[in-house]
Amino acid sequence: MSLTLQFVPYAEIENLSSLGRIRKLLNAVKEGKIVLLEGRLKKEEETELIKTTMEEINSEFKGIELAVIYPESHNLDPLKKMRHQFINALLGDRRGLTIVGPASIVKEIKKDPNKIQLFTTDGPKKSRKKKGSD
Secondary structure (H helix, E strand, C coil): CCCEEEEECHHHCCCCCHHHHHHHHHHHHHCCEEEEEECCCCHHHHHHHHHHHHHHCCCCCCCEEEEEECCCCCCCCHHHHHHHHHHHHHHHHHCCEEEEEECCCEEEEEEECCEEEEEECCCCCCCCCCCCCC
């Protein structure tokens, strides 16, 4: 069983409508891909993504797992904090990383300031017969 990660640069979705962004992400996830989106969706778009997902759940599509990783700036010295606020004003939704994957593959996404852990479900196990002896 192979695992496909698809990186989506923010530039690829910035000119799409909210519905277009949601469709692009959801279509990739429905193909069994784990999407790594540069930046993040607006809160309303996240809500709509979850709502749309719930409406489309069926026997083949079990839903999504979603995590947003956003760079923390509260532990920075005042000058760096000001610089981060300026960058946020310029870049907006480009800061951070959004991970969206199919619930049938992604069991859980854990995040902390230093790492992201993505737990996947095991696929069906195939029995192997050994050839010869060691």
